[in-house]
Amino acid sequence: MSNTPLTEASTSRFVRIQEGDLDLQLHYNDCGSGDETVVMLHGSGPGASGWANFNRNIEPLVAAGYRVLLMDCPGWSKSDPIVCTGSRSELNARALKGLMDAIGLDKAHLVGNSMGGHSAVAFALANPARVGKLILMGGGTGGASSFVPMPTEGIKLIGALYRQPTIENLKRMMSVFVYDTSSLTQALFQARLDNMLTRRDHLENFVKSAEANPKQFPDVGHRLGEIKAPALVIWGRDDRFVPLDTGLRLVAGLQNAELHVFSRCGHWAQWEHADKFNRMVLDFLAH
Numbered sequence: 001m002s003n004t005p006l007t008e009a010s011t012s013r014f015v016r017i018q019e020g021d022l023d024l025q026l027h028y029n030d031c032g033s034g035d036e037t038v039v040m041l042h043g044s045g046p047g048a049s050g051w052a053n054f055n056r057n058i059e060p061l062v063a064a065g066y067r068v069l070l071m072d073c074p075g076w077s078k079s080d081p082i083v084c085t086g087s088r089s090e091l092n093a094r095a096l097k098g099l100m101d102a103i104g105l106d107k108a109h110l111v112g113n114s115m116g117g118h119s120a121v122a123f124a125l126a127n128p129a130r131v132g133k134l135i136l137m138g139g140g141t142g143g144a145s146s147f148v149p150m151p152t153e154g155i156k157l158i159g160a161l162y163r164q165p166t167i168e169n170l171k172r173m174m175s176v177f178v179y180d181t182s183s184l185t186q187a188l189f190q191a192r193l194d195n196m197l198t199r200r201d202h203l204e205n206f207v208k209s210a211e212a213n214p215k216q217f218p219d220v221g222h223r224l225g226e227i228k229a230p231a232l233v234i235w236g237r238d239d240r241f242v243p244l245d246t247g248l249r250l251v252a253g254l255q256n257a258e259l260h261v262f263s264r265c266g267h268w269a270q271w272e273h274a275d276k277f278n279r280m281v282l283d284f285l286a287h
């Protein structure tokens with residue numbers, strides 16, 4: 001394997017997908033090579049992307065011999081803009097099917113963060129034969145929290161940031177996003193702000209979508225039992241966006257699931273506890 005570090009630019013790819021009435025250009029990062037492929041699906045925050053969400057998780061999987069694909073969902077980063085008036089989980093699942101068809105990929109393991117978890121579950125429901133294993137962090141939509149008022153404080157702050165994309169609102173959102181806010185650098189804030197502001201069309205479309213349909217991520221709790229794929233559910237005890245008890249609902253509903261809870265961890269387990277997260281994922285995929 002090459003010792004050249006993987007960069008966003010060197011792994012950046014575009015593909016045109018046609019999936020039913022969905023006809024758009026998607027951006028993705030294609031990292032490493034191997035018999036098995038892991039697709040990573042990012043969350044719904046403004047300025048999010050596959051690379052922003054998973055930059056601490058790519059190298060260990062590639063080093064272990066996996067091909068890693070990061071799909072930028074429609075309406076994020078360098079993928080085409082879209083207004084979503086139905087289920088965004090299903091829209092992303094259709095986009096992923098379109099991407100896999102376009103590049104000739106039959107089957108993949110899916111790692112989903114928050115919205116990415118909702119989308120991975122939607123994909124598994126629609127395309128069971130094309131999923132290996134599922135790794136779900138802070139998402140999956142087995143239903144609303146029984147204990148925490150919804151929408152949560154984090155989701156309200158995301159909405160405010162979409163409507164008013166300022167550095168102040170970004171810092172307010174990020175201050176409840178992770179547990180240890182001292183890990184958030186000026187460079188990270190700046191990169192996120194730049195990502196957000198270069199695609200104001202994405203921000204405006206997200207607001208329009210939420211106005212047209214506030215339930216972008218419907219509850220599929222009643223269908224979780226259809227999913228046979230082994231699932232590793234990973235949550236932050238201190239998640240203020242998608243509360244921990246919604247992770248318990250996933251484990252209760254899925255046919256074959258286990259749960260790991262990190263203390264001192266917010267909504268970004270794969271970034272906040274990257275080393276242990278990566279070891280757990282590798283172990284789960286290998287056995």
Ligand SMILES: O=C(O)CCC(=O)/C=C/C=C(\O)C(=O)O
Pocket residue numbers: 042043044045046048049053113114115116139155217241242
């Ligand atoms: O509304 C939901 O249930 C999903 C919220 C969500 O996906 C938030 C994710 C945020 C990020 O991953 C990010 O901003 O990087």
